[in-house]
Amino acid sequence: MELRQLLYFVKVAQKEHVTKAAEELHVAQSAVSRQIHQLEQELGVDLFIQKGRNVHLTAVGQLFCSRVEAIIKDLELAVNEVHEFLDPEQGEIRLGFPHSLGIHLIPSIVAEFRKLYPNVKFRFKQGMFPSLIRDVTMAEVDLAFISPFPESHDQVVGNLVLTEELVAILPPSHPLAQEETIHLSQLKEDKFILFSKGYSLRPIVWQACLEAGFSPKIAFEGEETDTIRGLVAAGMGVSLLPEMALFQTNLLQPARVRISNPRVTRTIGLIHRSDDKLPLVAQSFRKFLLEYFASASK
Template identity: 45%
Template sequence: MELRQLIYFVEVAKREHVSEAADTLHVAQSAISRQIANLEAELGVQLFEREGRNVKLTPIGKYFLPHAEAVLRAVENAKQQIEEYLDPEHGTIKIGFPSSLASHTLPMVISSFKEEHPNVKFHLRQGSYHFLIEAVKNRELDLAFIGPVPTDEKELKGEILFMESFAVLLPLHHHLAKRERLALNELRNEPFVTFPKGYVLHTIVINACRQAGFSPIISSEGEDLDAIKGLVSAGIGVTLLPENTFYDTMPRYTVKIPIDMPQVKRNVGVIYSTRHNLAPSVKVFYDFVKQFFSRLQQYQ
């Protein structure tokens, strides 16, 4: 089995078209067909079946695909580590992050790191809580910023960087908008705007309300922060959001009020896979992040 056979196989599987895969890889279509035929002969199975001008993975092809992708990722990671051992200051770091850390925390950390390590490159990927966990485990990402840090994932190591509080976001003309602080149970009869079920911020809001003695009335849902803030601004409902989300983008016609009781908080940290060693440039960044937030906490 040759590496190029796996490369050809994965590209055809993604495109479901041999000629398109050939154009992308800049090789002849006949070369791809020949190498896939050789791969099928070696494995003793049919990986693709024709559907008109397209090709589709067979059931065994679908089973083989993630294994082929894992091999290619491992080879790419090995090449990266060799390059970085030769020169850690010119590495590339693949980082994941949630939308709640996109406007303030992540830019602050990366800009500070780039001042000391200007030649290190970053590949950034925003994603949901569960996507980030799986992407780190599958080595699609080197590190991920996440909140809260998962405690039940054996293949991951997490480092808590800081704690942050949640605040209530109300429409400007809400009858509670002029209060300096609020108890969460004062919102028991209010319609809530939240992330959909399955999002970690949805779970945090539900659990906080239950701790305050009620189940929230969810009137609307949004899949990103701007949508949720926009719905609150339009008077559709109220919401709870982390303090990080208010630093640079306080929406018009809204008011942010701290919560007195119960205190709603989450930890925010960074995770990486324990199944392989961190590449040199990734290790440099990881150590920098820990020191950066340690100094920040002392200053605060």
């Protein structure tokens, strides 16, 4: 069974006429008839019945046609994907990132990139550190922002693009809310609102508290930056969040205070599979990102 036979078969099914199908295919009518006959012989069934000058699909022909049309559609998509893979100005970029970067950073950089490449499409996938690593290694995304940046990994490689400071967020009525800077130890009696286990920010905050001489008392655990920020603003406790996670999304906002001792930071990296060649459009995006962060750090 050849692809040509399937293409001829579908065209005849669509036109319900061998001559009209041949004209649209720009081949001789005899060539189309011969290919259809060979296909029927190979399958051992009649795919068409003659009705006057037209032909109509038999019941089994209808079943076969629906499958063949799906195969041809998938093949066309595959060809288009190959073309997009080789075109740095089109195609789709599959990007993974943690939730905290989706508030401001990801929309900002995507908007800037699309000014240069307006035809590029994006598919986004949010996740925690383990799931982002898995998405990259399983080729479910082309690139991923990840925190903390894994400096050594068997299956992924990348670049450290940003080191971001974490600040204390406090209820507006907190005694330290008006301070410019504090020592983290000044919060040792407060109750903390932390990310749930599995989120990369949790061990960063926990380790910082240990360095400051205390273990944080946990009041609540959450999975969304907005939830933690809202609970702090409502007076339910204190927390530490990256600055880029503090862009206003509602009226209820906590106070933010810098921490001078210890300095609390997180690293953010851009990673991809170590054994895979990126599509050209993803290569263009990666180059843009590295230049974007290099320029921002100057």
